[in-house]
Amino acid sequence: MGAATETFYSVIRRQGITRRSFHKFCSLTATSLGLGPLAASRIANALETKPRVPVIWMHGLECTCCSESFIRSAHPLVKDAVLSMISLDYDDTIMAAAGHQAEAILEETRAKHKGQYILAVEGNPPLNEGGMFCIDGGKPFVEKLKMMAEDAMAIIAWGACASWGCVQAAKPNPTQATPIDKVIPNKPIIKVPGCPPIAEVMTGTVTFITTFGKLPELDRQGRPKMFYSQRIHDKCYRRSHFDAGQFVEEWDDEAARKGYCLYKMGCKGPTTYNACSTVRWNGGVSFPIQSGHGCIGCSEDGFWDKGSFYDRLTNIKQFGIEKNADQIGMVAAGAVGAAVAAHAAVTAVKRLAGKRKDAHRTS
């Protein structure tokens, strides 16, 4: 898939793209990354001079929704990202090569670009039974992952699977599916969570790395700050209805038709860090809340295990039956209230009895 010494610019020029279009692309990319006006020329300079970054894209336990999302990127077009900006040397789902020919690329990249390639991982390795729940190329996926991670410059953990575990790691997690950062402790890992992540967030992250030759600034959880530093709630276009106290009370009520806040319908926007309410989906067409459904919090840790998508308060399973904080709290407060009342009653009875005894004694 092309020699890695080529630059992005030389590749797209060969494809017949004009220098003018190239600069337009650089400006658009800078804008979509939220960078300042000078960044466009820096991107252009980098893409003209730096060799393309080799990328190995591996698939563990996953549903390929990340790939499906990725190939729908509009800014930049995934065609540009895959064919021009990076040198996608290996992606067993979309590559032409197969079998031994494909697997040979892994060894080759590892030897040739030691410490320089990006390992993009979609899905996660199951660790139970020695990793036998995910066999890839005749070996447990976890072995392949560890092998390729060893010489990688950095790892991109695509999606909720690689970042947090997602549905295959939901309780009781029979295959012991484990997020990448728990398996590979000694490499820089960029988490790009979401189920799937937004296409532009994925290509934006790749663009940043290939352009600047370094990882984007990450937050405490290891997510790129530029896309994950704010909650859906913070930039939601229905936020004014939240602040006003105007909520959808049930599906298809008048408030739902008016586009009120979906907070009471269990929208996870207030606890979900992602760029949906700003970047939106499918080239900026819409996002779940705009379509009238609450956010399900798919880019958050363990989002399958937090009870219904349609409840405001999280279920707490430790109490045997599923109860939320209010139900547990009210039962506790009720029990203590009853205990207090009973204690007060016993106290009163004892006191009266004591007084009578005292009175009896003194008389």
Place this chain on the structure above:
Amino acid sequence: MMDVAARPAEAEPDLSAIAAEAAGEHAVGRPAVYVYEAPVRICHWVNAFTIIMLMVTGYLIGTPLPSVEGEASANFVMGYIRFAHFAAGQVLAVFFLARILWAFVGNHHSRQIFYLPVHRKHFWKEVLHEIRWYAFLEREPKMYVGHNPLARTAMFTGFTLFVAFMIVTGFALYSEGAGIDSWQHKLFGWVFAIWPNSQDVHTWHHLGMWALVVFVMVHIYAAVREDVMSRQSIISSMISGERQFRD
């Protein structure tokens, strides 16, 4: 605060003379011991009102009121409720800090609720005694000028630890809106290292509210009960600062 009685404890030799007189049957008049200094009392009542405010507004944030009519631009119900919650929370945090500082400069009663002498066997013996008193197994409570060991344990857990937990998780949740460059996030963002999904932090903060509801119930009941049952003032002490002995 949950002061239950006032007979001299071993740890308080300087007051034992007065209290012994107070507890003795020959006490003349109604002697009083100055227990709660003004800053302690001010903190108590500010904390009490802010905690009530926080419970009500906090509950309404989790379970909002029915929707209001009209344009969104003309209403700010949730905004005001959240503002009241955040404002009360910051007042509580400031007074909690002030109370900690006062523990360093105030009298020795002001330090009681911030640590437990868990390494002392005697302490546990007296806790057990108080539990037996509340279980109606002891005829007479031991008397203490400050907190009895059980009350002290309740204050330490129910107030100091719970409120500290609520302040920490509260500021962490506030930092979500304030942004990752805010001082709140720099100081309290580590909470999200424990619970990466802020939904869990919300749930714990919510459970903490109910824990405080339970504490407040027990606290008020114990104060009222001891005020009636024991032979010294409890409730008025938190206003005047003085422990009055009635017989």
